[in-house]
Amino acid sequence: MQVGFYRDKCPFAEAIIKDEVKKSFLEDKGIAAGIIRLQFHDCFVRGCDGSLLIDSTPENQAEKDGSPNKSIRGLEVIDNAKARLEAVCMGVVSCADILAYAARDSNVLSGGLYWDVPAGRRDGRISRAAETEDIPKPSFNLDQLIEFFAKKGLTQGDMVALSGSHTIGRSHCFSFTVRLYNYNTKTMQDPNLDPHYAQLLKIECPRFLQGILNQTLVVAMNQSPFFMDSSYYGNLFKHAGLFNSDQSLLDSQTTAEQATVYATNDLAWKVDFARAMIKLSQVQVLTENQGEIRANCRVINP
Ligand code: HEM
Incomplete structure (x- = not known):
């Protein structure tokens, strides 16, 4: 994991993500909270591997449909950033990294501090609703x-x-x-x-x-x-x-x-x-030749 991971591979990656987060934030400030929560929920289930972003299929009930994720929001921001990134550097920027950058940008837009995001996460190929049991419940002591x-x-x-x-x-x-x-x-x-x-x-x-x-x-x-x-x-x-x-x-x-x-x-x-x-954004990450770079954050590559 490295700060500035995309500097040579896709120089405008961070700027594009920031632009998308900002655009959505200007329409709805609540989106920042939604994105920060996405980061937490992604990282707590199978690590920060973008598995939360995967849609369910007839064969697989994905994390998104686990009960703690019924109230998530902000997914379209990640989709929009991904679409723009694929257009300029196809197959380079992982969905998991987009989410980590977007969470940082959401924090800054909401008046929090800036931090450098170590990147190089790869996207997971597994997403199971049952595993959302790892997410703490509001009733917890x-x-x-x-x-x-x-x-x-x-x-x-x-x-x-x-x-x-x-x-x-x-x-x-x-x-x-x-x-x-x-x-x-x-x-x-x-x-x-x-x-x-x-x-x-x-x-x-x-x-x-x-x-x-x-x-x-x-x-x-x-x-x-x-x-x-x-x-x-x-x-x-x-x-x-x-x-x-x-x-x-x-x-x-x-x-x-x-x-x-x-x-x-x-x-x-x-x-x-x-x-x-x-620290949260580095929980159990996939790197190097593990996982994949998803073409669409909602769908595991064929
Ligand atoms: C400590 C254990 C935690 C529990 C039990 C918990 C539980 C919850 C619950 C129940 C909601 C409301 C969901 C809804 O009804 O719409 C919520 C919202 C939220 N949580 Fe947590 N959470 C925890 C930790 C965290 C952490 C670590 C983060 C991020 C670092 C986080 C970020 C947020 C944000 C930003 C919202 C507002 C989401 C929105 O406005 O859409 N939470 N959390």
């Missing part, structure tokens, strides 16, 4: 989160920094309404959720709309959903983390201390987030 990140070679510290990505974007009601309406047998509402915040969420995700409409209703992740800032961590101390997984970052002394630093020092978080994203 701290131990489960640490365990799932450790399986991918990421530390507790990486996990705390990466979770801050929930400072941008949106969530569907179905991802957290259990905390509002059916938490457990003793209490309907999660006692770890600030009652005022819970009230607001109930207005946005009314109980009577649970079911069909709940599939489409969304709420903003936080008060500045298009801006990369460390307000996510401040919210945790107000018991206003949206998911159980978010709120659980305060459940140990070390993770809570890390969250305190980020809550009060935006730059410290941005630096750690950038470092952790570089």
